[in-house]
Amino acid sequence: MTGTIVRKEIMANLLSYKFYVVILLAAVLVGTSLFIATRDYKDRLADYSLIRPKPGEPIAVNPPNPLAIFAKGLDESMARSFEISSIGITVRAGQKSANAVFAFFPTPDFLYVARVVVSLVALLFGFDQVSREKEGGTLRLMLANPASRGSVLLGKWLGNFASLTVPFLLVSALGVAVLALDPAIRFSADQALRLAIILALTLVYIAFFLSLGILVSALTRRASSSLVILLFVWALLVFVLPNLGTLAARQLVEVPSVRALSEKRQQVWTREVLLRIRGEGDWASHIKAISAENDALEADYRVKFDRLVALSKNINRVSPVASFVYAATEIAGTGIGEEGAFKREIVRYKNGIIDRMLASPDAKAADAPAFRYAYRPLDRVLASGALFDIGWLAACGILFFALSYVAFVRYDVR
Amino acid sequence: MFKTMVKKEILGNILSFRFVVTLTLLLVVVPVTTFVLTSDYLKKVSDASLRRAETETYLRSYGHFNRIGNIIQAQMPPIPSETLVRGLSADVNLSEFDDDPLPVMFPLVDLVFVVTILMSLIALIFAYDSVSGEKEDGTLKLMLANGLARPQVILAKIAGGGLTLLVPYVMSLVVGLVVILVHPGVGWSSADWGALGLITVGTVLYVLLFYALGVFISARHQASSASIMTSLLAWVVLVLVVPSLSPYIASFLSPTPSRIQVEREVNRLGDTERDDLGRKLEAERMRDVLAKYPILAEKMSEADRKRLIERDPAAREAFEARRKAVQGAWDEANRIQGEKMTAVRNAAAKKEQAQTRLARTISMVSPLAVFTYLATDLTSTGMKNAEYFGRLSGVWGQAFSDYEQKKIAELQAKDPATDWWNTAVDMSDRPRFEYREEALGARVQAALPGFVLLLGYGLVFFVLAYVSFLRYDIR
Numbered sequence: 001m002t003g004t005i006v007r008k009e010i011m012a013n014l015l016s017y018k019f020y021v022v023i024l025l026a027a028v029l030v031g032t033s034l035f036i037a038t039r040d041y042k043d044r045l046a047d048y049s050l051i052r053p054k055p056g057e058p059i060a061v062n063p064p065n066p067l068a069i070f071a072k073g074l075d076e077s078m079a080r081s082f083e084i085s086s087i088g089i090t091v092r093a094g095q096k097s098a099n100a101v102f103a104f105f106p107t108p109d110f111l112y113v114a115r116v117v118v119s120l121v122a123l124l125f126g127f128d129q130v131s132r133e134k135e136g137g138t139l140r141l142m143l144a145n146p147a148s149r150g151s152v153l154l155g156k157w158l159g160n161f162a163s164l165t166v167p168f169l170l171v172s173a174l175g176v177a178v179l180a181l182d183p184a185i186r187f188s189a190d191q192a193l194r195l196a197i198i199l200a201l202t203l204v205y206i207a208f209f210l211s212l213g214i215l216v217s218a219l220t221r222r223a224s225s226s227l228v229i230l231l232f233v234w235a236l237l238v239f240v241l242p243n244l245g246t247l248a249a250r251q252l253v254e255v256p257s258v259r260a261l262s263e264k265r266q267q268v269w270t271r272e273v274l275l276r277i278r279g280e281g282d283w284a285s286h287i288k289a290i291s292a293e294n295d296a297l298e299a300d301y302r303v304k305f306d307r308l309v310a311l312s313k314n315i316n317r318v319s320p321v322a323s324f325v326y327a328a329t330e331i332a333g334t335g336i337g338e339e340g341a342f343k344r345e346i347v348r349y350k351n352g353i354i355d356r357m358l359a360s361p362d363a364k365a366a367d368a369p370a371f372r373y374a375y376r377p378l379d380r381v382l383a384s385g386a387l388f389d390i391g392w393l394a395a396c397g398i399l400f401f402a403l404s405y406v407a408f409v410r411y412d413v414r
Numbered sequence: 415m416f417k418t419m420v421k422k423e424i425l426g427n428i429l430s431f432r433f434v435v436t437l438t439l440l441l442v443v444v445p446v447t448t449f450v451l452t453s454d455y456l457k458k459v460s461d462a463s464l465r466r467a468e469t470e471t472y473l474r475s476y477g478h479f480n481r482i483g484n485i486i487q488a489q490m491p492p493i494p495s496e497t498l499v500r501g502l503s504a505d506v507n508l509s510e511f512d513d514d515p516l517p518v519m520f521p522l523v524d525l526v527f528v529v530t531i532l533m534s535l536i537a538l539i540f541a542y543d544s545v546s547g548e549k550e551d552g553t554l555k556l557m558l559a560n561g562l563a564r565p566q567v568i569l570a571k572i573a574g575g576g577l578t579l580l581v582p583y584v585m586s587l588v589v590g591l592v593v594i595l596v597h598p599g600v601g602w603s604s605a606d607w608g609a610l611g612l613i614t615v616g617t618v619l620y621v622l623l624f625y626a627l628g629v630f631i632s633a634r635h636q637a638s639s640a641s642i643m644t645s646l647l648a649w650v651v652l653v654l655v656v657p658s659l660s661p662y663i664a665s666f667l668s669p670t671p672s673r674i675q676v677e678r679e680v681n682r683l684g685d686t687e688r689d690d691l692g693r694k695l696e697a698e699r700m701r702d703v704l705a706k707y708p709i710l711a712e713k714m715s716e717a718d719r720k721r722l723i724e725r726d727p728a729a730r731e732a733f734e735a736r737r738k739a740v741q742g743a744w745d746e747a748n749r750i751q752g753e754k755m756t757a758v759r760n761a762a763a764k765k766e767q768a769q770t771r772l773a774r775t776i777s778m779v780s781p782l783a784v785f786t787y788l789a790t791d792l793t794s795t796g797m798k799n800a801e802y803f804g805r806l807s808g809v810w811g812q813a814f815s816d817y818e819q820k821k822i823a824e825l826q827a828k829d830p831a832t833d834w835w836n837t838a839v840d841m842s843d844r845p846r847f848e849y850r851e852e853a854l855g856a857r858v859q860a861a862l863p864g865f866v867l868l869l870g871y872g873l874v875f876f877v878l879a880y881v882s883f884l885r886y887d888i889r
Contacts, residue, residue: 036662047672092674093509101661101773108658228432243523247450257461261512266484271476277836
């Protein structure tokens, strides 16, 4: 029986206006975003080949991550150039800082399209599953057959999930195929696996919103009120909660401001230079002092900032959308956790260079070892939060489906 | 009759389920947003004063002119309107080691967000069935059976519907303002209130525009279930897609050189290339000087030279000529390379400006972008203010460098041999950077095209709705 209902749902979807509008929109957007993000990635790659340090230069530059095409996250920040010298780390930012329009609007990567548009699409498939059939009178007819309510609901869920995900996966697969054919973009086996996980995660995300849609549909008598409620819930989950949560966490955790930190750093090195010129202490002791004070600043900031991140993550997880974003960016290697690990690596690299400087003051800086950042392995990424986020998203989806079963069993089909 | 129609629309909306949901949502979101933004603003204020104090303490012990630019910089202070509109004030900061990546992951919520995203969505939710829904219910037939002209009906629908939408918005905003005003330490000036008033005018235009769009789409469809799909499609494209794509499209159409590359090139011009040029010029000039004063070619110890200069006026002249030649050569090298550096920087800046302008123009296809620019420009948190701030800091930078020259001259007068570059100086009388918001008049001028554009979009959608409704089959 469930099979028949699945088939019926898919057929009904294929014949509806909604299906074409919505699928066309999602397809166009996924395509456009991949195209834009690919060009952006190539631009940054070209940039990287220009600024990449010559052998022996004490400069740390991490090449852009090809998975940023799908989830840009903080890749821009990780692909800056960090120049090490006796006074600390000089950072040079890339392209985007020049054009203020970038700062006004969110990045239209695959993750954004999935997060905002695909979730909306899933809701539009779910919102009238029960209430519309009641309004049309077909729900009565359907249940007059020997079909249990559970199998009807499951059939509806599966049918709509299939009609949503098949076109979505086809478009994504097409996009990935085009990317794979591009000689400038190379995915390692590990990155390909990560990409597959991100796509699978997106399916879990779609399932979550579909379940939510069906739940609200089973709780309301009319399709139009179900839609109104869902659109508000959607706006709350996707936009309001995660964005407000970050700000709220900031009220609860004391973190030194970014400006205060960078001012401190400037004061540290200019002071040491002045003291050196005045003839107090030797060269090595000043360099040691600058390095140690900068590291202390960084360590202090890290502890506090990590606390802020943990809190804001936990607040934001009220909305599973935030979980989706955290998991996807961490798996792509462009998330907050990865950025923190990268920064620690930069500090370690700097300390290595400083130690060499102190050990042999006459050696040229040009003997510095090259910087190479190894992304955290997938199992560590999953263990340090991503798996929890995926599980939470899936659990919410399952919970909503279970609730919609309960609501549907009690639904008055007349 | 028109009045009755407007009243019917207003009552129909107010009594509807979606009105209750809208009111609840806004009454929660807006006050919470203002509360959080206000405490954030107060935190920023105290952080700014702490930092100022810290800089003063530092300058008392280690204030010297060498590298002073690293210590004293023009800074944008927190401004009171940040309690409502955040604009470009987020602490992302890509040019320092310490950056704050949280706003990159989830952009901040503020009043502009509430209007641009939530209010536009709400307007479409209210408008999508205004024509097609009435047709489905059969009330459209009945309505037009009276002596009612269609233009009146459509105008009443847009006016009545748009006005009901503003009620929950204004109510929630009032509660939000109360939240801001009960916080001691937030002082809103009359200009801030003026800006808020103008933003509210912009909000009215923005909401009416989306309401008209919704009515237009509704009048193109026979079924309201189809019109909500099209409405959401239009909303996604106009609100979510176009603004985000615009800077990327602009960066492909009008590329800029990599900032890092430009900086490296500038450094090379000012460093190695300058040294090469300086040495070359020095050698050239020294050739003439050596020909004139052969004594300079003689090898002698430092002490011998000093003695010689003291004894022999001709020798003194020769050494003076050499010093002048060397100085002149390096000044010349610095000048030439400085011009080159400025040229490289200016060329890059020009390209960046062209790209920004293009991105801004493309994004203005979307009413969301138009409203965002309008609101941020009015509250001194936008691009106009960034420019204005640049001008102010330029003026201050000049004043500070004059002050520096004066101070150095004083130091030299006291003791010519002093290393004035690296001597700690009392800088408590230095010119301090003070930021004052641009006058409201200038801000309004910047925002004016935005108002016109919003009005224009609104009129276009209104005319489209009108024409579609005239041709609508009401059966």
